[in-house]
Amino acid sequence: MLESIALGMLLERDLTGYDIKKLIENGIGVFYKASFGSLYPALKRLTQKGYLTTSEKPQGGRQKIFYHMTEKGREEFFDWLSSPMDIFEGTNTHLAKVYFFDNLEPEIREQKLLEYEINNKNYLSKLKDLEKKFDGMEHKECFYYKLSTLYYGICITQKTIQWCRHIRMQKALPDLIERER
Incomplete structure (x- = not known):
């Protein structure tokens, strides 16, 4: 689920891993927690699958890695978002989906x-x-x-x-x- 949430956070703009973690904390952090130790491997998997690309840009005097969602990543995100919400998946799963429902028709x-x-x-x-x-x-x-x-x-x-x-x-x-x- 973290992979899908990360994709959702990247819908509107390119972000660093740190930015994504902060968005999770400040957005869905009430019902979903993600550590840096789980987020960065998820971002790596998404990149390997072709759902994200990376680029290095200067920010605050340092080079930072920014993640960009590909069209394939958008398709994957919207497939997840529009898939059925199973009551046995747990509250966190359906609330994570609903959090992004403004992006659905x-x-x-x-x-x-x-x-x-x-x-x-x-x-x-x-x-x-x-x-x-x-x-x-x-x-x-x-x-x-x-x-x-x-x-x-x-x-x-x-x-x-x-x-x-x-x-x-x-x-x-x-x-x-x-x-x-």
Whole structure:
């Protein structure tokens, strides 16, 4: 996923590895972390695959390596960005994609978010079926914390569905947050 994120950061302009790391920290750093130790090998792989080219330019009195996305890299990025969001890939994966959704055509964005919402609804149904099975269990108080993770999954999935619906309709983002009274 780091390779795709790096490509996304390079959509608009050439950057150094340091610049990319800072953009990740300041942009998607809330839900995704990347170290220099993982970023530079990812940039090397992208260059070897022909998705990036490099050039040296002076900056601040030193020669720095800048990365430039090739057309092949753009195609790879947009293939990743428009691929389905699998709920089992983890939150970081789908949030990384959504972060770049401003670069997609509105129809594709809508389709991807709707697919993701439907997948979460199906998953919620499975979680609620599981809840029903546990509901009739004897001595379930002995498994309070194990069962609490099921309820966590239900809560998170319900909120994810709400979030998908909200951003698909492009409602005001601050309305997503429940304010404390």
